[in-house]
Amino acid sequence: MTELINDLYYEGEPIADTKAPAGPLEKKWEQRKFDAKLVNPTNRRRMHVIMVGTGLAGASAAASLGEMGYRVSAFFYQDSARRAHSIAAQGGINAAKNYRNDNDSTFRLFYDTVKGGDYRARESNVYRLAEVSSAIIDQCVAQGVPFAREYGGLLDNRSFGGVQVSRTFYARGQTGQQLLIGAYQALERQVAAGTVTSYARHEMVELIVVDGRARGIIARDMVTGKLETHLADAVVLASGGYGNVFFLSTNAMGCNATAIWRAHRKGAYFANPCYTQIHPTCIPQSGAYQSKLTLMSESLRNDGRIWVPKNAEDCEKDPREIPEEDRDYYLERIYPAFGNLVPRDIASRQAKNVCDEGRGVGPKVEGERRGVYLDFSEAIERLGAAAVAERYGNLFDMYKQITGEDPYQVPMRIYPAVHYTMGGLWVDYDLQSTIPGLFVTGEANFSDHGANRLGASALMQGLADGYFVLPNTINDYLAGAPFEDVSESPEVAAAQQQVTERIDTLMSINGTRSVDSFHKELGTIMWEKCGMERTEERLKEAIAEIRALREEFWRNVKVPGSASDLNQSLEKAGRVADFLELGELMCIDALHRRESCGGHFRAESQTEEGEALRHDDEFAYVGAWEWGGDGQAPTLHREDLVYEFVEMKQRSYK
Numbered sequence: 001m002t003e004l005i006n007d008l009y010y011e012g013e014p015i016a017d018t019k020a021p022a023g024p025l026e027k028k029w030e031q032r033k034f035d036a037k038l039v040n041p042t043n044r045r046r047m048h049v050i051m052v053g054t055g056l057a058g059a060s061a062a063a064s065l066g067e068m069g070y071r072v073s074a075f076f077y078q079d080s081a082r083r084a085h086s087i088a089a090q091g092g093i094n095a096a097k098n099y100r101n102d103n104d105s106t107f108r109l110f111y112d113t114v115k116g117g118d119y120r121a122r123e124s125n126v127y128r129l130a131e132v133s134s135a136i137i138d139q140c141v142a143q144g145v146p147f148a149r150e151y152g153g154l155l156d157n158r159s160f161g162g163v164q165v166s167r168t169f170y171a172r173g174q175t176g177q178q179l180l181i182g183a184y185q186a187l188e189r190q191v192a193a194g195t196v197t198s199y200a201r202h203e204m205v206e207l208i209v210v211d212g213r214a215r216g217i218i219a220r221d222m223v224t225g226k227l228e229t230h231l232a233d234a235v236v237l238a239s240g241g242y243g244n245v246f247f248l249s250t251n252a253m254g255c256n257a258t259a260i261w262r263a264h265r266k267g268a269y270f271a272n273p274c275y276t277q278i279h280p281t282c283i284p285q286s287g288a289y290q291s292k293l294t295l296m297s298e299s300l301r302n303d304g305r306i307w308v309p310k311n312a313e314d315c316e317k318d319p320r321e322i323p324e325e326d327r328d329y330y331l332e333r334i335y336p337a338f339g340n341l342v343p344r345d346i347a348s349r350q351a352k353n354v355c356d357e358g359r360g361v362g363p364k365v366e367g368e369r370r371g372v373y374l375d376f377s378e379a380i381e382r383l384g385a386a387a388v389a390e391r392y393g394n395l396f397d398m399y400k401q402i403t404g405e406d407p408y409q410v411p412m413r414i415y416p417a418v419h420y421t422m423g424g425l426w427v428d429y430d431l432q433s434t435i436p437g438l439f440v441t442g443e444a445n446f447s448d449h450g451a452n453r454l455g456a457s458a459l460m461q462g463l464a465d466g467y468f469v470l471p472n473t474i475n476d477y478l479a480g481a482p483f484e485d486v487s488e489s490p491e492v493a494a495a496q497q498q499v500t501e502r503i504d505t506l507m508s509i510n511g512t513r514s515v516d517s518f519h520k521e522l523g524t525i526m527w528e529k530c531g532m533e534r535t536e537e538r539l540k541e542a543i544a545e546i547r548a549l550r551e552e553f554w555r556n557v558k559v560p561g562s563a564s565d566l567n568q569s570l571e572k573a574g575r576v577a578d579f580l581e582l583g584e585l586m587c588i589d590a591l592h593r594r595e596s597c598g599g600h601f602r603a604e605s606q607t608e609e610g611e612a613l614r615h616d617d618e619f620a621y622v623g624a625w626e627w628g629g630d631g632q633a634p635t636l637h638r639e640d641l642v643y644e645f646v647e648m649k650q651r652s653y654k
């Protein structure tokens with residue numbers, strides 16, 4: 001280990017091997033599947049896998065492993081597996097089927113994803129994702145997922161940001177819900193068949209590692225408060241993203257980082273924690289009291305046109321009274337080739353820029369107008385209100401219910417909000433973390449999206465991982481199972497002890513501040529200083545502020561009620577405690593990466609036109625962080641990104 005760098009972190013050994021086979025890109029996955037050891041079907045029922053999470057990534061994986069004959073225990077904190085946050089996904093799921101005959105291909109989806117991620121994703125994984133994308137659609141259609149169809153009965157497609165083809169399959173504005181119902185019914189089939197056991201209202205609060213392998217979890221029964229120890233041959237985390245570290249986000253209120261953070265503390269590297277996606281089309285915040293933001297699907301950018309008044313003095317006017325010549329369709333003006341369909345990071349930053357110029361619209365919140373128009377009047381004129389309703393009706397209804405304004409009559413108002421986290425636990429080509437036997441799928445891993453995810457690619461990734469990748473790679477590990485009984489091992493007892501002590505401490509502090517007030521303050525620091533735009537100075541401030549806040553949390557938090565009962569404050573307290581550690585790591589990661597790339601915009605690194613400026617010579621790597629211990633600095637391990645099949649270029653959507 002070297003000396004402490006900038007008083008913040010150590011430089012560790014680089015990551016040498018991602019386990020991706022050598023050879024041509026299009027042969028890698030086939031080769032890996034062939035090389036991976038197999039498990040005889042009759043042996044599979046002796047092997048036990050723990051699945052944490054039943055969103056699209058977890059439900060698809062649990063159902064697949066169950067179908068293959070493994071014994072699976074599936075944990076989730078909702079009352080039903082089908083209430084996982086994946087249900088909220090609106091716009092669609094990508095696949096390179098080329099139904100529109102617009103020259104789409106596996107390679108183009110791969111290329112778009114690598115470019116969209118600003119050349120910070122691993123080529124081998126992204127190609128595999130594009131390769132299995134078509135099979136996902138076939139699988140879901142076979143399950144009965146009601147994708148939108150054209151008049152002739154064929155599956156319909158629409159476009160999403162950052163691409164010039166139509167490859168997004170959708171079910172109105174409810175794609176996630178319909179896909180999750182498909183995965184859920186496959187899961188329930190296995191529950192009925194006895195291969196999968198469901199643990200509803202159970203929260204994983206610790207990972208059990210014995211002799212260097214992941215061997216189980218400690219879960220808290222959220223209804224009774226009872227702590228349970230579950231052991232297995234392998235553990236899969238499919239626990240979703242950590243956008244709620246910002247307090248306000250489009251994520252469901254329960255989304256949290258506890259499962260992956262506990263695993264990180266036990267040795268799993270955390271990759272690119274600062275890569276956060278800020279989505280450009282959310283309903284603007286309406287007041288300081290708010291605890292949740294609502295997404296308006298990116299699909300709306302297919303037909304809606306984004307603009308602000310050219311003149312700041314028009315910002316208070318009724319938008320319908322502002323004539324065409326006084327409107328600035330700024331995305332169409334700056335990026336004529338992609339227009340309103342530029343990638344999310346670019347659309348978000350430009351919305352911030354026009355608002356910073358004083359041309360934001362809508363009511364002032366804390367003295368500022370933070371909103372831009374998303375206008376459907378031209379689309380309604382061109383297509384008719386009925387056709388627009390057919391495509392986006394439920395989104396329009398949702399907008400009206402929340403804002404009281406009718407988007408058929410007046411332009412919607414939108415503003416960027418935290419939406420997705422590209423960072424997550426580091427995984428190799430097999431989706432295995434740095435802890436043997438711990439696999440990570442879906443948004444919980446650092447994923448295939450580099451520094452910026454393209455729209456409709458998260459659902460694709462979650463289902464690729466769950467239906468096709470993990471079921472083929474986990475065999476290789478389980479071929480050595482079943483492993484010896486570890487129920488009496490000291491590591492298990494130590495993990496039980498740690499959890500009990502942590503809960504006891506949280507319950508006994510009895511301070512004066514609510515858990516939510518800490519979460520809100522952390523969120524404000526993160527949004528202001530590690531949000532859409534980051535600077536060295538402000539990131540340093542954020543680190544100091546988070547440390548002070550964490551110190552106060554452990555001294556002054558108040559958790560009412562009892563630990564042996566349903567206690568939402570206690571649940572939140574555990575999650576916020578983890579966010580307080582993760583937030584600091586995000587800022588350290590953002591600070592050390594002195595470049596702009598995708599969702600990570602460092603103000604010190606921009607072109608003359610204000611676009612993100614990468615520094616490939618210094619930063620073309622995945623930053624994978626190793627936990628250093630309480631109060632200790634983390635260690636950075638770099639996985640160099642080598643581009644053999646795509647040429648790294650400065651992104652341009654003009």
Ligand SMILES: Cc1cc2nc3c(=O)[nH]c(=O)nc-3n(C[C@H](O)[C@H](O)[C@H](O)COP(=O)(O)OP(=O)(O)OC[C@H]3O[C@@H](n4cnc5c(N)ncnc54)[C@H](O)[C@@H]3O)c2cc1C
Pocket residue numbers: 052053054055056057058075076077078081084085086087088089090091092093175176202203204205238239240241250251252255256258259295297419420441442443444455456457458459460462
């Ligand atoms: C509003 C919205 C709209 C979106 N629209 C789209 C879209 O149109 N297209 C697209 O591609 N992507 C979209 N996304 C992104 C996409 O929905 C998510 O990235 C994806 O659904 C994540 O799936 P997942 O299975 O990884 O995690 P989740 O669906 O978040 O599931 C997490 C699971 O883990 C469980 N869990 C978590 N922690 C614990 C714990 N400690 N113990 C036990 N269980 C735990 C939860 O109970 C849950 O079952 C959208 C996101 C949002 C917020």
